Amino acid sequence: MFEKVLIANRGEIALRVLRACRELGVRTVAVYSSADADSAVVRLADEAVRIGPAEARRSYLNAAAIVEAARRTGAQAVHPGYGFLSEDADFAEICADNGLTFIGPPPSVMSALSDKATARAWMRRAGLPLPPGSVETLPTAQRAAEIAAEVGYPVIVKAAAGGGGRGMTVVHAPGDLPRAYARTRAAAQAAFGDDRVYVERYLTDARHVEVQVLCDGNGSGVHLGTRDCSVQRRHQKLVEEAPAPSLPAAVADSIARAALRGVLEVGFTGAGTVEFLVDDADRFHFLEINCRIQVEHPVTEMITGIDLVHEQLHIAAGVPLRMRQSDVRPHGVAVECRVNVEDPDRGFAPTPGRLDRFHPPGGPFTRVDTHGRPGYVVGPHYDSLLAKVAVWAPERELALDRLERALDEFDIGGPGVRTTIPFVRRVLDDAAFRKGHYSTGLVDRLLRAAAPADDAAAGAAAPTADGAVPSGPDQRRN
Secondary structure: OOOEEEEOOOHHHHHHHHHHHHHOOOEEEEEEEHHHOOOHHHHHOOEEEEEEOOOHHHOOOOHHHHHHHHHHHOOOEEEOOOOOOOOOHHHHHHHHHOOOEEOOOOHHHHHHHHOHHHHHHHHHHOOOOOOOEOOOOOOOHHHHHHHHHHHOOOEEEEEEEEEOOEEEEEEOOHHHHHHHHHHHHHHHHHHHOOOOEEEEEOOOOOEEEEEEEEEOOOOOEEEEEEEEEEEEEOOEEEEEEEOOOOOOHHHHHHHHHHHHHHHHHOOOOEEEEEEEEEOOOOOEEEEEEEOOOOOOHHHHHHHHOOOHHHHHHHHHOOOOOOOOHHHOOOOOEEEEEEEEOEEHHHOOEEOOEEOOEEEOOOOOOEEEEEOOOOOOEEOOOOOOEEEEEEEEEOOHHHHHHHHHHHHHHOEEEOOOOOOOHHHHHHHHHOHHHHHOOOOOOHHHHHHHOOOOHHHHHHHHHOOOOOOOOOOOOOOOOO
16 A cells, blocks of 8 residues: 555545545645645645645646655655546656556546547447447538438537536537537637537437446456436536436346446546436436546445445555455445535526535434535635535435435525525425436426525525536536
């Protein structure tokens, strides 16, 4: 095992990694921007190094500053968390060139999987089903129109280098395709420096189901079952649960096996997530592979009893996978919601400010991952995720009731601060959601409906909730 690990992130995920390191007897180095000088991870780490000003481009995205901090403090490895540089193959390669272990897959694997067109081609060779559409990128609008005509509308134009819910345009009619094609290419070039796009059939009323995997450097791997992340806005998740509800056991098993087959085919190592869309006939289609720990990893930990960050550290240190598939025995149901400092009544606009009150919930089988505290100032510079509330119960109905109880206990307040907990309550009260029969269209349906007066009042009186759109462009998550 490593003696010292540098944590190249901030907020709740930095604390999560720090705690795992401490439990394994590993010393930690926190890096921080000037905006995070009084953060919890800085106070708790064995060492802390300021790497730049608040602007993420000059701090948490500054690979040179992070590597220099690791070299200066004698860290042996770098844990990137999620967002920022966590899926940056160039950063992983820079770490390797400087004798540092990047806690994640090899740079070559990350590079290939970050290109969605390449990832689709690999997964097709591995036998995973893809949504109808192009496997190769499309150099002209005419070719895009030909593919769209073949698969039928609506279609979605996607950037090959896209991520974090960006670089996607849904098209409902042929006349709208040329403009959408041009707009998506321009946006992709601006955001990712890569204007390649492809076209897929847009699956309406689909479910977003993902599979957690762990793979070591010896070609061994396991899957840890399914999660459902269909409750999302603009491709950003709000509520996640494990296992995916109302999914036939045979389908869930097929998805999980396909996911593991796909990652082993490409030589993946570490903790990753394979994402799928499941249509109303329970047919599943490969979407993408994430090469990092996911925001929603606590729900998988709660139903399996497996600490995913511990496993990341062991795998990166060269330890063979410490479990077989038969050792993975999911039990019960876990549900998580993200508590973001955002105002649902104003399009989920970020509402940064000082937290005069911050009292997380407690109680049995209730987990809160947060970096918040009374007096903490939520700034405008980064993603607005403040906390994650996850609960476990032996069956889903009790898990949902337990999450509602926990959210009722969560007290967050400060001048101008709003959260999306009132909106999450609307999700939990929705009849289709309660039955486990919902899709990625759920949030849009709720937003189209008039907000109940009592929810609006709750939002003003006790601001606390979860959201979907990052307040800053630099810590993308999904």
